[in-house]
Amino acid sequence: MTEKKAHDLVIIGGGPGGLAAGLYASRARMDTLLLEKAAYGGQMLTTFFIENYPGFPEGIAGFELADLMKKQTDLYGLQIQTAEVRGVVKEGNIFDIDTIEGTVRSRAVIVSTGADPDKLGVPGEERLAGRGVSYCATCDGALYRERTVAVVGGGDSAIEEALFLTRFADRIHVIHRRDELRATPISRERAFANEKIVFEWNTVLKEILGEDEVTGLLLENVKTGQTRKLAAAGVFIYVGITPQSSFLEDMVEKNEGGYIKTDLTMSSSVPGLFAIGDVRAESVRQVASAVGDGVTAAIYAYKYLVE
Ligand SMILES: Cc1cc2nc3c(=O)[nH]c(=O)nc-3n(C[C@H](O)[C@H](O)[C@H](O)COP(=O)(O)OP(=O)(O)OC[C@H]3O[C@@H](n4cnc5c(N)ncnc54)[C@H](O)[C@@H]3O)c2cc1C
Incomplete structure (x- = not known):
């Protein structure tokens, strides 16, 4: 899958944060690719029932919410590929994203790799x-x-x-x-x-x-x-979780726990690289907050590319 052409945006991780960012970015007609190492849905797939996601007063099964989010991104042509990201480097204004399937290039990146149980x-x-x-x-x-x-x-x-x-x-x-x-x-x-x-x-x-x-x-x-x-x-x-940020090594600023630091626009210390959801410092680690972060990051990624 080694590509010469740079995408507008690559989203790493297909949990609720990544899918929400993908929805907004593909609706804004950005050339967007989402890379997911396993199955889209992230931690929603391991959650039997979600009772606190707005809009579902009766609650909804985690896998069902994941499916609905994915269907909505399909409507706007979000490209999704199965690939684990191993590293990211920025050369000039372009990010080279190293995956087990080859290298992908992008002008902006949203990291939404979530967290794993300790x-x-x-x-x-x-x-x-x-x-x-x-x-x-x-x-x-x-x-x-x-x-x-x-x-x-x-x-x-x-x-x-x-x-x-x-x-x-x-x-x-x-x-x-x-x-x-x-x-x-x-x-x-x-x-x-x-x-x-x-x-x-x-x-x-x-x-x-x-x-x-x-x-x-x-x-x-x-x-x-x-x-x-x-x-x-x-x-x-259930004794805690660890952010999935080690593949970024020290290319971006993190806190002591390894969570990526961002400002209110979800921008990290590296211009053009955004972080959202459970992998982000100060996240309240909910489906709804990951979705909100994803929306914010997609909108600011668009502004970053335009400006
Ligand atoms: C048991 C349990 C119950 C929960 N119950 C609720 C609840 O009732 N309500 C609620 O709001 N929240 C709940 N949560 C929390 C909620 O699921 C998370 O806050 C939310 O899923 C975070 O979304 P995210 O997009 O940041 O990351 P995640 O959902 O963690 O998704 C990250 C994705 O990135 C992928 N990924 C990771 N590393 C790489 C890589 N290097 N390359 C490519 N892909 C990668 C992963 O495979 C994963 O699919 C629960 C969590 C758990 C574990």
Whole structure:
């Protein structure tokens, strides 16, 4: 796919941010190419149900919202290619975007590569990944009908996914290192009211047990130091996320966490390179905010090219 001609705009990442930017850019008749390494939709594909995206009072399945966004970009001819971006360099006014399929050239770039779940780094996690260890209740929850599972974490993702798991599992142990949740009040209230959810406060997961599949967890109480085994068929880990910005190395300014710094127009420290959604510093990491960022970046990318 090595190309000589430069596109007006290349969007890296096809989550809600990238698709919204693609919609606006292709409607503005910019020659726009979106590069996505996996499937369009991003984290929406791992979200069972989205209740807080405006316009859908009944809520909407994550994959369905992804499909609707993609259909809307099709109407305006957004070009989408499957390719993982490995690096970006700017020579003069042109960006060379290195992908596993070859080099793509562009006059402006929007980075919308989102974020990936963090690993706990405990024994058994890597070995039993996909065999009881999961980072996506939406994808794997149905495998645990009438079983006992655990969720690690105390933020919104952990609690929302624990609530989702109550559709299948008989018992969900939420393992949290503190004695209160960080999740928003509405999620907390729902979780406390659900009889299937048991909270393991002040507790950390030390090891995931099992030969070929998860059979249990070794837990430690951080206050008393006491350890105990908990029988469980699965464990879902929600302990944080990492921005997917390492492929840019130090060509652009990032904060300590690796999130790309931008101004209010979504412009990064490199003129012509914009960053949006979960990969951007100060993002509130929601579908609606990623979409808003995408719209802003597409409009300012247009202005950048015209000026
Ligand atoms: C379990 C869970 C539940 C959630 N629930 C909600 C909810 O109810 N409501 C809500 O508003 N938000 C929710 N969120 C958050 C929301 O999904 C994200 O904020 C949103 O998807 C971020 O969009 P994005 O476009 O920035 O990135 P992402 O959705 O992360 O998309 C990034 C895309 O970039 C691609 N990519 C990454 N690196 C490269 C590369 N080098 N080359 C090419 N492509 C690349 C990825 O494959 C991915 O498709 C949830 C998230 C999770 C994990």
